[in-house]
Amino acid sequence: MADSHETLVDGNFLAAKCLGRCGVTHMFGVVGIPVTSLANRAVSLGIRFLAFHNEQSAGYAASAYGYLTGRPGLLLTVSGPGCVHGLAGLSNAMANTWPMVMISGSCDQNDAGHGDFQELDQIETVKPFSKFSVKARNIKDIPNCIVQVLDRAGSGRPGGCYLDLPSDVLHQGVTELEAERLISTALSSSKWSESGNVIGSSEIERAVELLRNAERPLIVFGKGAAYARAEDEIRKFVERTGIPFLPTPMGKGLLPDSHELAASAARSLAIGKCDVALVVGARLNWLLHFGEPPKWSKDVKFILVDVCKDEIELRKPHLGLVGDAKRVLELLNKEIKEDPFCLGKSHPWVEAISKKVKENVSRMEVQLSKDVVPFNFLTPMRIIRDAILGLGGPAPVVVSEGANTMDVGRAVLVQTEARTRLDAGTWGTMGVGLGYCVAAAVAEPGRLVIAVEGDSGFGFSAMEVETLVRYQLPVVVIVFNNGGVYGGDRRGPEEITGPFKDDPAPTSFVPGAAYHTLIEAFGGKGYLVETPYELKYALTESFSSRKPSVINVIIDPYAGAESGRLQHKN
């Protein structure tokens, strides 16, 4: 009888085994030719495979998983069209700077160039959307390729990497002994890392001096700081210096929104008047008005902290600190401890921000306190906020997308813990919701996941409610149903002309769609709500059951604005 070490294993087995040895515990994807066996092998070796309906959603899930866990999220796709669909996730990971690896099967190398089944030059296709890509041309390449893509995805500025596994390579064989040797050699090869920058103590001193001498300092932090798990250092820094802070949308929760130095409700004042801004793990892109007038003062001095040197060179700040956010903040905290300063509550800048926050919050509360029926956006959002605040235990992960739904949600929903908000992000990617829900549910097993979605955002991947039910994930999807993209037909009479004038508006969907029945088709729980009482009931029941649910909230189709808060761009 042959020694077990002489038993042949194929590329599927070798790839699955190597992924497991690299610490991969979850994969997201859609199976089919030629990767079904790879998924099955992975499951048999203890990796959880979350099977989706569409690679786009699975890719979004993999990207968010990378952000939430700090380890690359894995997407597995079939060849050709599967790879193309997966680009949605890969590009989303790149845009948000999240670690992710897409693995696609590809056609037999011997048939390439002759019009093979699902043939595509996938390496060329993924190039604009990935930081590194590689093809295993022989079974013996597989372990090395896997180690490389995983390392590169998480090194330096995180991003998306791609591994191509041709079908002939997946069917080649090596002995078990050889497989073990190949994996061990690949794992022992030195970990690839982008040259780490060592921050000089003089740069740290300069940063602290700038903040110490500022009249109106501000701290801005974003999802790069959340990714770096810098929350404890940020808290120390804010509390030691007494400087007001402003989180970006996904930076929300690094410090609680209710913190007395939170300047979110006085955003225009904070960014318009600050003279020195310490920006940690957030790009000065459209979300932060490019750091330019008229939103920012023309004399503001930026101190940028980013792991990516190119990012700092692009923005040309007054001072750039290249490094991991947590590490840089540790150094800043150390420097301040030796020579402390703290603005204090009676500092004119702190007082001005705090006064503006109180005014804006009480103005908003007046609007929020009204029970408007048919629902506008504010009334249901307040009810959802209060239901979330009433939950015990760890804060839920809130997933949010849609124009008005996301804008209103960002202002109203309260975030108290880091990495508990996932939204359309840097790219304004709509359709991420259900994928993000699956990722959050498996990455953060103790937390409830609550998606607050516009009906349009939900529609991109609504079939994935079946995925929620299949895996029995603790996800409650709340759909703000106003019957379309931005809501009802907002066209003026001059726009309703031509041979197709009787068609529904390009912005509108079937009014009053019964989205709650979608999940019921698979055995999940659906709720249709039109009043505050019905919404409160549905939230109480679904939050406590922690079972997959969809709450279909009917909203006045004329509430909210076209393009939300970005009307100038449409």
Ligand code: ADP
């Ligand atoms: P936001 O959307 O919250 O404004 P961005 O995605 O624009 O945030 O910016 C995140 C930034 O954080 C990116 O420029 C990225 O290079 C950076 N980043 C990623 N990881 C780290 C880290 N560990 N430390 C510091 N910066 C990081």
